[in-house]
Amino acid sequence: MPKILIPTPLRQYTAKENAVTVSGGTVGEALDALAGRFPDLRKQIFTDEGKLRSFVNVYLNDEDIRYLGKAATPAAESDTISLVPSIAGGAALTAPPLSKEAAPALSNEEILRYSRHLIIPEVGMEGQQKLKAAKVLLVGAGGLGAPLGLYLAAAGVGRIGLVDFDVVDFTNLQRQVIHSTKDVGRKKLDSAAEKMLAINPHISIDRHEVALTSENALEILKDYDIVVDGTDNFPTRYLVNDACVLLGKPNVYGSIFRFEGQATVFAYQGGPCYRCLYPEPPPPGLVPSCAEGGVLGVLPGTIGLIQATETVKLILGIGEPLVGRLLLYDALGMRFRELKLRKNPECPVCGAHPTVSRLIDYHQFCGVPRHEAAPAQEAKVNDGEIDVMELKQKLDRGDQFVLIDVREPHEHRIASIPGARLIPLGEFSKHVGEFDKDGDIVIHCKSGGRSARACGILRQAGFAHVRNVVGGILAWSDKVDPSVPKY
Amino acid sequence: MIRIEPGPWKAMLAHAAEIYPNECCGAMLGVTDGDDKTVREALRLDNAFAGAQAARYELRPEDLLAADSAARAHDLDVIGIYHSHPDCDAYFSKTDLENSCPWYSFVVLSVQKGEFHHANSWLPNFDRTEAAREELQY
Numbered sequence: 001m002p003k004i005l006i007p008t009p010l011r012q013y014t015a016k017e018n019a020v021t022v023s024g025g026t027v028g029e030a031l032d033a034l035a036g037r038f039p040d041l042r043k044q045i046f047t048d049e050g051k052l053r054s055f056v057n058v059y060l061n062d063e064d065i066r067y068l069g070k071a072a073t074p075a076a077e078s079d080t081i082s083l084v085p086s087i088a089g090g091a092a093l094t095a096p097p098l099s100k101e102a103a104p105a106l107s108n109e110e111i112l113r114y115s116r117h118l119i120i121p122e123v124g125m126e127g128q129q130k131l132k133a134a135k136v137l138l139v140g141a142g143g144l145g146a147p148l149g150l151y152l153a154a155a156g157v158g159r160i161g162l163v164d165f166d167v168v169d170f171t172n173l174q175r176q177v178i179h180s181t182k183d184v185g186r187k188k189l190d191s192a193a194e195k196m197l198a199i200n201p202h203i204s205i206d207r208h209e210v211a212l213t214s215e216n217a218l219e220i221l222k223d224y225d226i227v228v229d230g231t232d233n234f235p236t237r238y239l240v241n242d243a244c245v246l247l248g249k250p251n252v253y254g255s256i257f258r259f260e261g262q263a264t265v266f267a268y269q270g271g272p273c274y275r276c277l278y279p280e281p282p283p284p285g286l287v288p289s290c291a292e293g294g295v296l297g298v299l300p301g302t303i304g305l306i307q308a309t310e311t312v313k314l315i316l317g318i319g320e321p322l323v324g325r326l327l328l329y330d331a332l333g334m335r336f337r338e339l340k341l342r343k344n345p346e347c348p349v350c351g352a353h354p355t356v357s358r359l360i361d362y363h364q365f366c367g368v369p370r371h372e373a374a375p376a377q378e379a380k381v382n383d384g385e386i387d388v389m390e391l392k393q394k395l396d397r398g399d400q401f402v403l404i405d406v407r408e409p410h411e412h413r414i415a416s417i418p419g420a421r422l423i424p425l426g427e428f429s430k431h432v433g434e435f436d437k438d439g440d441i442v443i444h445c446k447s448g449g450r451s452a453r454a455c456g457i458l459r460q461a462g463f464a465h466v467r468n469v470v471g472g473i474l475a476w477s478d479k480v481d482p483s484v485p486k487y
Numbered sequence: 488m489i490r491i492e493p494g495p496w497k498a499m500l501a502h503a504a505e506i507y508p509n510e511c512c513g514a515m516l517g518v519t520d521g522d523d524k525t526v527r528e529a530l531r532l533d534n535a536f537a538g539a540q541a542a543r544y545e546l547r548p549e550d551l552l553a554a555d556s557a558a559r560a561h562d563l564d565v566i567g568i569y570h571s572h573p574d575c576d577a578y579f580s581k582t583d584l585e586n587s588c589p590w591y592s593f594v595v596l597s598v599q600k601g602e603f604h605h606a607n608s609w610l611p612n613f614d615r616t617e618a619a620r621e622e623l624q625y
Contacts, residue, residue, distance in 0.1 A: 005555070005559075007555065007564075007565070007590055008519060008564035008565060008590075009566075009589075009590035009591065010590065018559075044589075044590075055586075055587075055588045055615075059548070059549075059552055062549065062552065064548065082552055084548040084549075084551050084555070085548075085551070085588035085590060085591075086548060086588070087545075087546045087551065087568055087586060087587060087588055087591075088536065088543070088544060088545035088546065088582070088586035089543075089570060089580065089582050089583035089584075089586045089587060089593075090510055090542045090543035090544050090570070090572075090580065090582050090583065091510070091572040091573070091575040091580055091582075269541070269542050269574065269575060270508050270509075270541035270542055270573050270574050270575070271539055271541055271542065272539060323539070323542070324539030324541075324542075340537070340539070341539060342539050343508065343509070343539050343540075343541050345508075350508075352507075352508065
């Protein structure tokens with residue numbers, strides 16, 4: 001006859017016995033016998049359907065019966081059966097309210113507008129008022145910022161800040177659906193704010209026409225409850241992360257490249273931050289931006305809306321936030337995967353002993369120049385560089401020199417400079433031996449970044465006369481031959 | 488009412504501060520007289536939650552079983568479970584509630600910036616849909 005140990009709180013049902021010996025040849029029979037003898041105990045451990053309650057684990061000696069024979073596990077005279085609850089928990093899920101603002105009233109117009117929210121019990125009037133009281137900052141009014149801005153405005157987020165200093169150009173329109181063809185040349189801030197206010201005049205929009213820097217970031221971010229990162233470069237991404245950690249603001253992160261995207265929520269209630277995931281930036285140039293590598297136009301719609309969803313959940317305080325989980329999206333396979341993210345106790349920003357306590361120089365940290373995207377016409381020509389006009393004259397004169405294009409073949413098919421030899425940067429090192437070290441060599445790419453690296457490779461190898469085409473083929477199209485398409 | 492004696496109370500606070508910024512968890516051993524509970528010993532248990540532990544904890548049932556044997560060996564009982572909420576109030580969260588057990592008192596320690604801030608004790612109901620606040624003395 002096995003012995004069943006009775007946990008303290010259940011002893012009130014067993015006449016204070018802390019162990020009860022029962023008949024039965026299996027664990028299931030023993031528990032039935034126990035419940036038969038102490039009817040009030042039955043509902044503590046069994047459901048009305050006679051199943052063990054979900055929080056009750058049954059151990060035979062020191063083994064969980066789920067891994068033995070479950071209820072049919074034989075129980076002998078000398079065996080001890082224990083009832084052990086499953087216990088877990090944590091501060092996660094129900095977050096304290098993000099905004100400390102008093103709940104603003106909704107007008108009858110607003111009540112009608114938000115009707116489909118108000119009739120969801122989890123949102124209701126209270127939730128919609130939380131949305132109205134919320135202050136969200138969107139860093140970037142581009143690919144990710146477009147769906148974010150449109151949907152957060154429509155959802156009734158009361159105050160939305162936009163940070164962007166760019167103007168709309170034709171290459172944006174394939175994905176940045178907040179801007180239209182007539183907006184080309186306008187400030188992205190004005191174009192985006194106009195569309196958002198057209199959708200919802202009950203919200204207010206703050207326009208921050210600046211590049212976010214270490215000097216202004218804390219001042220701009222401090223007034224918002226949530227920061228949404230829609231940037232496309234590493235210095236700003238680290239800057240946004242560090243500023244969010246220092247200010248204790250959640251950072252709703254998303255990033256995109258070609259057919260793949262990522263999203264998560266950083267720096268929320270003690271969760272991991274961007275630096276816990278990537279302590280160091282990648283070497284400059286290793287990870288191309290969308291401008292360099294391309295992006296499927298529909299991709300930022302998916303990722304931006306995941307960010308928008310997380311933002312709305314954080315404001316409402318419902319559901320399970322995407323914290324401690326990195327969501328990976330593969331558009332070609334049409335699959336979502338999830339990686340667990342852990343907080344790094346050694347993290348220099350959010351760890352137990354942080355070494356970063358104020359904002360640093362993020363361009364230096366990431367090893368990239370501050371004004372990498374300067375327009376070609378304003379770029380000055382340094383040593384080791386050549387202007388497109390001079391290149392044209394060289395070609396027209398029939399000078400003896402080698403012109404190399406280090407872009408990819410699919411780019412070469414879009415546009416090319418006559419006479420250039422195509423050697424993609426990835427294969428460039430293999431071809432170094434084919435050129436004369438004392439020869440005159442000129443290298444170009446799309447805008448000058450990759451060709452600068454190719455020039456570096458040749459100079460390292462001892463080449464004396466190597467020059468980089470400032471502004472690349474884009475400058476060629478602007479200044480020499482407008483029939484060459486820009487892409 | 489649950490009263491925590493100074494020895495175990497100090498041990499719980501030290502545990503919470505040490506594990507910060509993660510959540511700590513453990514068992515409270517003591518005696519029960521009707522609704523009056525006295526905690527005599529605090530027993531540290533491993534946070535077995537597989538993901539980020541800054542806002543989650545999980546107890547291994549076998550650890551709880553070992554805690555129960557340890558309690559019995561000292562003529563005490565497991566009367567409650569404690570855990571910390573780093574940089575968060577000592578409320579009983581939805582996660583806490585849904586993964587609790589109506590048999591025990593649940594003491595939540597709020598640790599703000601690494602230091603103890605306040606605490607509450609909670610008694611989950613049978614369906615784990617609500618938790619009542621229990622008077623806590625320490």
